[in-house]
Amino acid sequence: xxxxxxxxxxxxxxxxxxxxxxxxxxxxxxxxxxxxxxxxxxxxxxxxxxxxxxxxxxxxxxxxxxxxxxxxxxxxxxxxxxxxxxxxxxxxxxxxxxxxxxxxxxxxxxxxxxxxxxxxxxxxxxxxxxxxxxxxxxxxxxxxxxxxxxxxxxxxxxxxxxxxxxxxxxxxxxxxxxxxxxxxxxxxxxxxxxxxxxxxxxxxxxxxxxxxxxxxxxxxxxxxxxxxxxxxxxxxxxxxxxxxx
Amino acid sequence: xxxxxxxxxxxxxxxxxxxxxxxxxxxxxxxxxxxxxxxxxxxxxxxxxxxxxxxxxxxxxxxxxxxxxxxxxxxxxxxxxxxxxxxxxxxxxxxxxxxxxxxxxxxxxxxxxxxxxxxxxxxxxxxxxxxxxxxxxxxxxxxxxxxxxxxxxxxxxxxxxxxxxxxxxxxxxxxxxxxxxxxxxxxxxxxxxxxxxxxxxxxxxxxxxxxxxxxxxxxxxxxxxxxxxxxxxxxxxxxxxxxxxxxxxxxxxxxxxxxxxxxxxxxxxxxxxxxxxxxxxxxxxxxxxxxxxxxxxxxxxxxxxxxxxxxxxxxxxxxxxxxxxxxxxxxxxxxxxxxxxxxx
Numbered sequence: 146x147x148x149x150x151x152x153x154x155x156x157x158x159x160x161x162x163x164x165x166x167x168x169x170x171x172x173x174x175x176x177x178x179x180x181x182x183x184x185x186x187x188x189x190x191x192x193x194x195x196x197x198x199x200x201x202x203x204x205x206x207x208x209x210x211x212x213x214x215x216x217x218x219x220x221x222x223x224x225x226x227x228x229x230x231x232x233x234x235x236x237x238x239x240x241x242x243x244x245x246x247x248x249x250x251x252x253x254x255x256x257x258x259x260x261x262x263x264x265x266x267x268x269x270x271x272x273x274x275x276x277x278x279x280x281x282x283x284x285x286x287x288x289x290x291x292x293x294x295x296x297x298x299x300x301x302x303x304x305x306x307x308x309x310x311x312x313x314x315x316x317x318x319x320x321x322x323x324x325x326x327x328x329x330x331x332x333x334x335x336x337x338x339x340x341x342x343x344x345x346x347x348x349x350x351x352x353x354x355x356x357x358x359x360x361x362x363x364x365x366x367x368x369x370x371x372x373x374x375x376x377x378x379x380x381x382x383x384x385x386x387x388x389x390x
Numbered sequence: 391x392x393x394x395x396x397x398x399x400x401x402x403x404x405x406x407x408x409x410x411x412x413x414x415x416x417x418x419x420x421x422x423x424x425x426x427x428x429x430x431x432x433x434x435x436x437x438x439x440x441x442x443x444x445x446x447x448x449x450x451x452x453x454x455x456x457x458x459x460x461x462x463x464x465x466x467x468x469x470x471x472x473x474x475x476x477x478x479x480x481x482x483x484x485x486x487x488x489x490x491x492x493x494x495x496x497x498x499x500x501x502x503x504x505x506x507x508x509x510x511x512x513x514x515x516x517x518x519x520x521x522x523x524x525x526x527x528x529x530x531x532x533x534x535x536x537x538x539x540x541x542x543x544x545x546x547x548x549x550x551x552x553x554x555x556x557x558x559x560x561x562x563x564x565x566x567x568x569x570x571x572x573x574x575x576x577x578x579x580x581x582x583x584x585x586x587x588x589x590x591x592x593x594x595x596x597x598x599x600x601x602x603x604x605x606x607x608x609x610x611x612x613x614x615x616x617x618x619x620x621x622x623x624x625x626x627x628x629x630x631x632x633x634x635x636x637x638x639x640x641x642x643x644x645x646x647x648x649x650x651x652x653x654x655x656x657x658x659x660x661x662x663x664x665x666x667x668x669x670x671x672x673x674x675x676x677x678x679x680x681x682x683x684x685x686x687x688x689x690x691x692x693x694x695x696x697x698x699x700x701x702x703x704x705x706x707x708x709x710x711x712x713x714x715x716x717x718x719x720x721x722x723x724x725x726x727x728x729x730x731x732x733x734x
Binding site for chain 2: 186187188189190192193199202206207208209210211212213216219220221222223224225226227228231232248249251252256
């Protein structure tokens with residue numbers, strides 16, 4: 146019998162700690178698929194960030210360096226400069242990348258470091274228990290915005306994929322979602338494309354993935370997945386914002 | 391230059407007075423040696439680039455000055471936790487806050503007692519000459535690799551800016567362990583992970599005992615100090631770094647006046663040369679600690695000598711015009727020596 150679907154080679158055969166309905170598992174799979182496609186698993190060094198994403202090394206069968214909160218792009222810079230022949234990517238959440246690590250991501254991108262950044266935007270701090278993130282939507286209630294995010298006090302949600310697309314060092318910047326089979330297939334294509342930029346030594350590539358966090362949103366998995374399409378995509382449009390030839 | 395001689399090819403830094411000569415020099419030299427120089431977006435960025443390069447097993451470094459070292463503490467703690475080697479040069483300045491750029495030793499506590507979170511220790515080397523800056527930088531890279539730890543070199547604007555003759559001593563031939571822990575891309579072998587998160591039952595306690603044991607070995611094996619005229623001294627002056635140069639002159643002047651005075655200079659601030667100091671202090675009966683601050687190293691001196699000797703202190707907080715002259719220290723030595731003589 147022909148096997149038509151299997152676990153990517155770059156993923157370990159283990160259970161994850163992620164909550165039911167969390168999209169991290171799907172995103173991990175897409176990242177592993179892109180690594181497999183480009184045949185880079187054996188020379189990849191992943192950089193884990195702080196948050197639910199820290200256990201990268203538990204799920205990916207690759208070498209991993211754990212970075213302090215927000216500093217993954219700086220750590221990845223050090224790794225890539227020391228080992229230019231290796232494949233280097235970071236995997237960061239929205240608190241990590243868009244708040245405490247803003248300086249690191251902007252400057253790694255602007256230098257055009259030849260790395261790939263996977264940015265998981267679920268509009269909240271997951272591991273610390275659902276606090277307001279820079280990506281939290283206006284009006285969204287979190288444990289530190291109990292009356293809803295107030296634009297006049299908390300500012301507007303940051304659109305990182307568009308922001309980074311403005312920088313000269315960025316070769317590829319896109320936003321995808323994994324809330325439907327159609328979007329997963331599109332995300333798979335984009336992830337492969339982004340990793341391809343590094344595989345060809347073309348410079349900094351960035352993929353923002355809209356993701357559900359049912360636990361901290363106070364929703365069941367189906368409601369949370371539906372929210373991605375109903376509330377997030379209208380504010381965070383999907384698409385490729387920069388694609389250098 | 392010491393770093394280049396030690397085989398360091400990766401530097402990550404950020405401009406701050408009075409250490410900017412280091413990135414300026416390395417931005418010129420490292421590209422010629424197929425190395426990498428990055429002027430980072432911040433001190434935080436720089437220390438984390440060092441973390442990344444070091445995780446790959448390369449010899450790498452950063453440098454800064456006091457306020458910048460404050461920013462680096464997060465990364466230093468992570469490197470200590472993940473047992474990553476790396477060299478941090480701190481040409482310190484005066485504080486608190488923006489303070490000033492004058493010669494200062496007000497960061498002894500920050501450098502020697504940790505600074506970052508988590509109760510780690512790192513070797514701190516305190517050169518007092520251009521020659522020692524060179525030699526101890528090479529030594530720092532060896533210590534870092536031997537013990538898998540960040541190592542700090544602590545100087546100030548006097549040490550960092552002075553011009554002196556330099557002999558380019560050869561890199562010490564020391565047997566160093568293989569870096570079998572460094573990430574390299576699996577290459578068909580076992581996965582390697584560089585991390586400082588330990589959540590399993592008992593894991594973190596065991597890791598901390600492992601680090602503690604390493605610090606004990608450093609205390610046994612890696613203390614360096616210099617003694618001058620301490621054999622028959624009735625008063626031992628103790629000072630590190632730039633102030634030890636002034637104290638050396640003052641001690642020589644005191645000897646010319648017939649006072650039996652010696653100088654004890656810790657070169658390693660961690661591990662602190664407790665044993666050697668206790669012996670010198672025990673023979674003399676009295677120690678005078680001089681520092682460019684209001685009293686920091688003096689605490690380690692008191693802990694080292696215990697009841698074996700009386701400890702007094704003379705220091706001035708840093709700032710323009712606050713550097714003591716040899717004559718000023720001589721006067722302090724006279725006063726302390728007279729007290730000792732009267733008690734005898």
